[in-house]
Amino acid sequence: MKNKIALGIDFGSSAVRVLTLELESGKVINSVQQEYQQGEDGVFVSDKDSLLARQSPADYLKSLKLALEKASTENKSLGLEMSAVAGIGVDATGSTPLPVTKEMKALSGLEGFKDNLNAYAWMWKDHTSHKEADEITEKIGKLRPQYLDKIGGAYSSEWFWAKILHCRNIDKIVFDTAYTWLELSDFIPAVLAGINNADEVKRNVCAAGHKGLYSNEWGGFPDNGFIESLHPDLLKVAKTLPKETFSIEETVGGLSAEWAVKFGMTEGIPISMGILDAHAGAVGSGIKDGSLVKIIGTSTCDLVLGDLHTGNSNIQGVASVATESVLPNYYGIEAGQSAVGDILNWLINNVLGNKKTHQELTELAKKLKAGESGLLALDWNNGNRSILSDSMLSGLILGQTLQTKDFEIYRALIESTAFGALRIIEDMERQGVMINEVVNCGGITHKNDLFMQIYADVINKPMKVAASDETVALGAADKAGFISDNERFDWD
Numbered sequence: 443m444k445n446k447i448a449l450g451i452d453f454g455s456s457a458v459r460v461l462t463l464e465l466e467s468g469k470v471i472n473s474v475q476q477e478y479q480q481g482e483d484g485v486f487v488s489d490k491d492s493l494l495a496r497q498s499p500a501d502y503l504k505s506l507k508l509a510l511e512k513a514s515t516e517n518k519s520l521g522l523e524m525s526a527v528a529g530i531g532v533d534a535t536g537s538t539p540l541p542v543t544k545e546m547k548a549l550s551g552l553e554g555f556k557d558n559l560n561a562y563a564w565m566w567k568d569h570t571s572h573k574e575a576d577e578i579t580e581k582i583g584k585l586r587p588q589y590l591d592k593i594g595g596a597y598s599s600e601w602f603w604a605k606i607l608h609c610r611n612i613d614k615i616v617f618d619t620a621y622t623w624l625e626l627s628d629f630i631p632a633v634l635a636g637i638n639n640a641d642e643v644k645r646n647v648c649a650a651g652h653k654g655l656y657s658n659e660w661g662g663f664p665d666n667g668f669i670e671s672l673h674p675d676l677l678k679v680a681k682t683l684p685k686e687t688f689s690i691e692e693t694v695g696g697l698s699a700e701w702a703v704k705f706g707m708t709e710g711i712p713i714s715m716g717i718l719d720a721h722a723g724a725v726g727s728g729i730k731d732g733s734l735v736k737i738i739g740t741s742t743c744d745l746v747l748g749d750l751h752t753g754n755s756n757i758q759g760v761a762s763v764a765t766e767s768v769l770p771n772y773y774g775i776e777a778g779q780s781a782v783g784d785i786l787n788w789l790i791n792n793v794l795g796n797k798k799t800h801q802e803l804t805e806l807a808k809k810l811k812a813g814e815s816g817l818l819a820l821d822w823n824n825g826n827r828s829i830l831s832d833s834m835l836s837g838l839i840l841g842q843t844l845q846t847k848d849f850e851i852y853r854a855l856i857e858s859t860a861f862g863a864l865r866i867i868e869d870m871e872r873q874g875v876m877i878n879e880v881v882n883c884g885g886i887t888h889k890n891d892l893f894m895q896i897y898a899d900v901i902n903k904p905m906k907v908a909a910s911d912e913t914v915a916l917g918a919a920d921k922a923g924f925i926s927d928n929e930r931f932d933w934d
Contacts, residue, residue, distance in 0.1 A: 447471065447526045448926055449513070450919025451506065452719060452912075453534035453626060455565070455740055456484045458505045460513040461915035465528060465923050472516045473912045476509035478502070486559055493569040493833075496562040499540055499548035502626070503633065510705050524706040529926030530634065530697065531690075531714045531918035533722035534627040535566045537601045537653035541609070541620030542629070546638050549620055560613040563626060564605045567741070567780070569825065569833040571608035575599040578607070578672060586668050591756035592657055592763050594777075596831035602654040603664075603672070610675050617675065622682035625649040627716030634713050636698025640682065644694050646716040647687040651764025652776055656687055658765060688715045689766040690725075690921045714921040719914050720776070721745060721768045726917030727883045727908040729768060734867065734877045737914070738884035740784045741824070742859075744866060746875055748773035759829030759869045775875065777866045780833065781824035782859045783886055788823060789855060794848055804892050806849035807856075812899070815850035816841045819858035828866050856893050860900040867901060883908035 450461040456478060462471040478484025480501045488494040514524050540563035541549040548563075555561035578597040582589045590596075597604060602625070610617040622640050624632070632643045650656035655664045662685050669680045696710035703709075717725075720743030724735040735745045748754060748763070750771050755763045760777040767774035781788075790798060818840045825833030837858075839851060867877055880903050886893055888911045898905040910916050 447522065448529045448919045448922035449527055450915040450922060451532045452915035452918055453502065453630060454719060455535055458509050459915045460509045461912055461919050462513060462517055463919035463923060470910065473915060474509055474512040474516060476505045478505050485565060491570060495565040495568040496559045497565050499550055499563055514705055525708055527707045527711060529712045529922035531922035532631045533717045533719045533914060533918045534630060536625055536627055536649045536718040538563050538566050538626040539602050539605055539623040540629060541616060541623050542640055544621040544640050546640055549616060558616060560609055560616045566600050569599045571604040572599040572833050574607040575604040578604055581671055585671055589655055594760040594762060594831055595758050598831060599833045606679055607672055607676060610673060622679055627718055631694040631713050631716045634697060634701055635695035636700060645684055645687045647689050647764060648717045648721050648767040650687040651767050652762040689770055690715050690717055691770055693925050712925045714925045721774060722917030723883050723914040724768050725920050726910065726913030727881050732876050732878035733881050735881045738782055738882060738886045741778060741780050742782045743776060743778040746775040746877060748775055754874055757873050761828050777828035779821060779859060779862050780827040785821060785823050785855050789852060798848060803849045803852040804890055807853035808892050810853055815854060817850055817854035819854040821858040821862040829869050856896050860897045864901050879904040879906060881906045881908060883913040
């Protein structure tokens, strides 16, 4: 079995997963998970600022090691040695940038910064930089309006430049100490490859194109003139960015001796370029022309392909459009909703005090007819990602009475996210994007049949559920299979 398996490593919002894929058959052998151990469900939050969400780079790496140990143990029980691994693929949430030294040390691990959350990874759902995002959008409109065509008309507080600018504004010491900032989807592959010079890190086009204003149409990342207009201090970061980023066809490098020896793998096996988790989920779901892949979790991300030679790359109201961010020879068109599962969790955790479960509320909500409760809800509890691109918008529930039941609210919240999803689809179709079917993946799709039925009724298109409940990690493993010696895919 030597050189017959690949690993897909998925850094999600609350845990890291390692999936083992048999290359010849495409069969998933096993999948293990390790929850992050620090913060609340792996996230550091603040009672003083509800917009803050940070994570520990040390927690990422510790959790990865524990997950790899679990994978090794399970594989050995099946008669598979880790020396059979032929390639590794990595995906991660984004935009989740973290400050590092030139020697690739995460700032949060240095003395003086261990208790400073500004030196940690700024998780994708950290919205503390909303003012900076508005400033960036305004500057783009005045100085580089062509940028707006690739980001749906507005820059997001969830993204790379807004977070770095906010750090500069609130914590100059962290900003000045950092040599550069890396997306998590670039940091992890570089660590696995043993890269100890930040200038040598290859950055992925997926995160750069969707979150970092990178495009070949203007020669890469934003020019120094524009960056200086945001703040002259940002030129320090801009100078560390490469002129070229890479798609999943490329490799970051080979597995380092340190990681190879520790887990019994072969030194030098290829590590594919990183990719954002939702985009890996689209790969794992078999995305194709005319399909919208909906990755449903705490938030949702919608991915559609556009032909690189004939498709429109200037789509308004989406989150962003980037070249070859999902598959080679296609634009990746990304939209989504900032909170879906998070809204349902909010009701259970914050309102009901964990006295009811999702299953209990679902079974009761199934007895309701559409509209029976008279409730209407708006799904902006974590802002609106698409089509308004405003993280400061808030949710709403209308029509409550003294007789309103918790399960009625639960159903109304599901309906609100379904109609939010429909609005995104209708807006893309209005601009010529072809969507013939919706392929759904993520935990909710396999766990809540009421949720999926409401979505099917509202969206009114053929609705499919991905066969695997681990499509994100599977997509990462697919990438590893592609770049390994046991190549099993032709992306065309």
